Amino acid sequence: xxxxxxKLINRLPLDFRILCRQFMLRVIDLEALSIQAxxxxxxxxxxxxxxxxxxxxxxxxxxxxxxxxDPQARLGFCLHMEHHLIATMMLVVGLxxxxxxxxxxxxRRDVMVLSPLPVAPHTILSAKVSASAAVLGIAILTLNCASxxxxxxxxxxxxxxxxxxxxxxxxxxxxxxxxxxFLYCSVLTIQGFTALLLPRRMFLRLxxxxxxxxxxxxxxxxxxxxxxxxxxxxxxxxxxxxxxxLPSYWFFALFNQLNGTLPxxxxxxxxxxxxxxxxAICGAAASLLLCYVxxxxxxxxxxxLVPGARGLHWMxxxxxxxxxxxxxxxxxxxTRSRQHRVAFSFYLAFVFGIALSLLRDELASGAASExxxxxxxxxxxxxxxxxxxLRSVFALPVSLTANxxxxxxxxRSSEKYIAATRGSLLLFAAMPAWLLSAGLAFHLRPASxxxxxxxxxxxxxxxxxxxxxxxFYKVPFTCSYLPGKSNIQLVFWAFFxxxxxxxxxxxxxxxxxxxxxxxxxxxxxxFAATALGxxxxxxxxxxxxxxxxxxxxxxxxxxxxxxx
Amino acid sequence: xxxxxxxxKRFSGIAAVDNVSFSARPGEVTGYLGPNGSGKSTTMKMxxxxxxxxxxxxxxxxxxxxxxxxxxKRSLGYxxxxxxxxxxxxxxxxxxxxxxxxxxxxxxxxxxxxxxxxLFSLRDDRHASISGYSKGMxxxxxxxxxLMHNPQLILLDEPFSGLDVASALVLRSLIQxxxxxxxxVLFSSHELDTVERICSRVVILHHGKLVADDSIERLRSLMxxxxxxxxxSQLAVEQDTESMARQxxxxxxx
Numbered sequence: 181x182x183x184x185x186x187k188l189i190n191r192l193p194l195d196f197r198i199l200c201r202q203f204m205l206r207v208i209d210l211e212a213l214s215i216q217a218x219x220x221x222x223x224x225x226x227x228x229x230x231x232x233x234x235x236x237x238x239x240x241x242x243x244x245x246x247x248x249x250d251p252q253a254r255l256g257f258c259l260h261m262e263h264h265l266i267a268t269m270m271l272v273v274g275l276x277x278x279x280x281x282x283x284x285x286x287x288r289r290d291v292m293v294l295s296p297l298p299v300a301p302h303t304i305l306s307a308k309v310s311a312s313a314a315v316l317g318i319a320i321l322t323l324n325c326a327s328x329x330x331x332x333x334x335x336x337x338x339x340x341x342x343x344x345x346x347x348x349x350x351x352x353x354x355x356x357x358x359x360x361x362f363l364y365c366s367v368l369t370i371q372g373f374t375a376l377l378l379p380r381r382m383f384l385r386l387x388x389x390x391x392x393x394x395x396x397x398x399x400x401x402x403x404x405x406x407x408x409x410x411x412x413x414x415x416x417x418x419x420x421x422x423x424x425x426l427p428s429y430w431f432f433a434l435f436n437q438l439n440g441t442l443p444x445x446x447x448x449x450x451x452x453x454x455x456x457x458x459x460a461i462c463g464a465a466a467s468l469l470l471c472y473v474x475x476x477x478x479x480x481x482x483x484x485l486v487p488g489a490r491g492l493h494w495m496x497x498x499x500x501x502x503x504x505x506x507x508x509x510x511x512x513x514x515t516r517s518r519q520h521r522v523a524f525s526f527y528l529a530f531v532f533g534i535a536l537s538l539l540r541d542e543l544a545s546g547a548a549s550e551x552x553x554x555x556x557x558x559x560x561x562x563x564x565x566x567x568x569x570l571r572s573v574f575a576l577p578v579s580l581t582a583n584x585x586x587x588x589x590x591x592r593s594s595e596k597y598i599a600a601t602r603g604s605l606l607l608f609a610a611m612p613a614w615l616l617s618a619g620l621a622f623h624l625r626p627a628s629x630x631x632x633x634x635x636x637x638x639x640x641x642x643x644x645x646x647x648x649x650x651x652f653y654k655v656p657f658t659c660s661y662l663p664g665k666s667n668i669q670l671v672f673w674a675f676f677x678x679x680x681x682x683x684x685x686x687x688x689x690x691x692x693x694x695x696x697x698x699x700x701x702x703x704x705x706x707f708a709a710t711a712l713g714x715x716x717x718x719x720x721x722x723x724x725x726x727x728x729x730x731x732x733x734x735x736x737x738x739x740x741x742x743x744x
Numbered sequence: 745x746x747x748x749x750x751x752x753k754r755f756s757g758i759a760a761v762d763n764v765s766f767s768a769r770p771g772e773v774t775g776y777l778g779p780n781g782s783g784k785s786t787t788m789k790m791x792x793x794x795x796x797x798x799x800x801x802x803x804x805x806x807x808x809x810x811x812x813x814x815x816x817k818r819s820l821g822y823x824x825x826x827x828x829x830x831x832x833x834x835x836x837x838x839x840x841x842x843x844x845x846x847x848x849x850x851x852x853x854x855x856x857x858x859x860x861x862x863l864f865s866l867r868d869d870r871h872a873s874i875s876g877y878s879k880g881m882x883x884x885x886x887x888x889x890x891l892m893h894n895p896q897l898i899l900l901d902e903p904f905s906g907l908d909v910a911s912a913l914v915l916r917s918l919i920q921x922x923x924x925x926x927x928x929v930l931f932s933s934h935e936l937d938t939v940e941r942i943c944s945r946v947v948i949l950h951h952g953k954l955v956a957d958d959s960i961e962r963l964r965s966l967m968x969x970x971x972x973x974x975x976x977s978q979l980a981v982e983q984d985t986e987s988m989a990r991q992x993x994x995x996x997x998x
Contacts, residue, residue, distance in 0.1 A: 495840065505844035508837070509830075516832040581828035585889070588792050588822050589845040591814050 195299055199307035204314060229672055230322035237265060238330040245334050256410055258335050262435055263409040265327055266359050267402060267428040272323055273360045274398030276316060277367040278522060281391045284312050284368060285471055291479045305472045320360055328352060351438035358457050359431035365460035367394060372467020380478045392525055399529040400536060411443050423449060430456060498603060502592060506600040506655060507607060513578045513657040520573055527569020531562045531613060538620050548625045551633060551694060556687035559617040563641050564679060570609035571648035574656035583658050583729045594653060595722040601656055602649055610641030629694045636690060639707035646714035653725040662731035745769050746897055746928050751800035753786050760786045762952040768930045773923045775943035776932040779980050783952040784932045785825050788901045792822045804897060821895030823903045827882035831875035835866055835885050838874060842889045860888045879906030898922060900931045904938060916942055940972040950980040
């Protein structure tokens, strides 16, 4: 099999193969990584998270299926899981399109490097599309490696005929691949036509906003869309508008149509999936072809030097020249670097997702209400995502080769640099999360309890910032990144196993404390003491700390034990 | 005075700089020459404190630089070989950041940045992103960043790289002017004509070892050669350049 694939690959043109391999490697920005980074290991960790998700989905589906006795209930549950899997797949594809935002279109570097070479534009185009499709294909396979067989098997069992498993299997994979291709191609179509219609400079500015908007939209739809996968919910007249607008339900209907389980009168929903799929594919193909013909020329003609914005150039002061330098460098890196903006948006999306759901509840209730444990947990989670999110983005470098300037201008102790990093964490993560929480608490009563909670939240922000600074002897955005050190899988599961229960526990204690002055005073004292303790600990360690700019793996000494 | 005493640097056991000793005096421009890979930039990085020495000592004003590295960095201005800058910042933002990192008074740094941007013809583009700057413009930003704090020791690694003729002439005069005002200037370049015009003495490195350290006049008379180019060729160029050029042309035609 391997030899056959290799033979087929070898039949492809050499220039196509070389370009395709290069474009696939650009999924990650290699310049951001430490020189000793293991890129395959890093990608493997992401694949591991997706495989783990697939296993969890399969397990939940199987356990849920077995625990139900009624065949109708079992079918309903399987269909609910099927929709959930389609929606999750669309979210993953959405995140992939955001992370590889301009990867399918020719960028300036490609044009300048490849234009003088005898490489036809259609080879570049096909190599780029193939590279994106290959990575997308891997994402689809890993996320469905277990659930892609378990769910069709269980649906097939309910039908009882020998061919039903194969029918469900085909329906499942067609729906999943169709939903993924629809979303990916839709984004390409929008991007492509925006690039064609707008002047190049305006497009580049708008593209960054579109990228963030797409990111927010994918997450908001995933977390906020209602569950309408049961036949009753689908048939309800008030849900018809929502069904017509939510593509995940179109492909859910497509699955049911191919599987033979589509309720009567919902063919229109499956037809939407087919039409949407066809339009997205044609739109993407047309926009890509036109882009390669027209924008490659535009890119070459684009002037190197884009004039800066005229008018006022605000230079705020953050209480000290070093603090100001690091705060401004942080905010500029965060807002101007695409990779950093997207990485931080990932965490901010959770913050805003929680904020949106709180706002929805607030708008629904109308009148002033009391503080609930749900509100407390939500604000804790917002603070946690904001602070830890910014801390993890701080670890991604913006330009390693330019770091020499920080090293030759280090005229103050490392302690001062670490204090400046603390200032940036509090200013750009803890403070916005706190202000957002304060805004969302506006309709809550009594005001004294709201103020008390905001005080606890401020202390929590400080504690989290101090926790983030333990061992972080770096200037934000300047140290090389060593994939694997952060151990994505461990962090991912630790969050669900440790952070979430901890937030629930603290919120319950706080809710009780808000009603008793003494208990609240004790709780605030514990928080303040923890924050001060961590502050002192970090301060003590910072005195002997040395700033570093290169993340190195821990040395492993292997002994042969010959002397023993 | 900057003084290197038996300085060595080894990378995985291989000597990039081997037992080098020389000094650069105030009021003089010291040329630091050598072919590619001879260890010039490694020496420059050791003098700036960017990399540590494997052996030896570097002294500035008679004191080892490691004794008070921060005080030493205050008196140091450095232009690296490659114009690596934070390209997501504008020229003005980058220079302001450097001034803040150097803890310069706000008003003074603003005046100096503005004045130098004007003199280097960069004022109109000061708010444009550095990513769009040409190599010459980036080089000018590096020069401003290296000089704005009025350093006592100036290290210039290929400072003419990418500069247009007018800017190169200004820089040539500027280097001489700074030396005349008592600064220690260590200047590394492959442009031997320029070195010959502005340097009082030269240090030549080959395979990490010091092969010459003297005034250009004295080297000329000692080696009985008319130009610095001839001296350099004799001391640090191993290949027969004309034969090599012929071989390359033959290879292309083959």
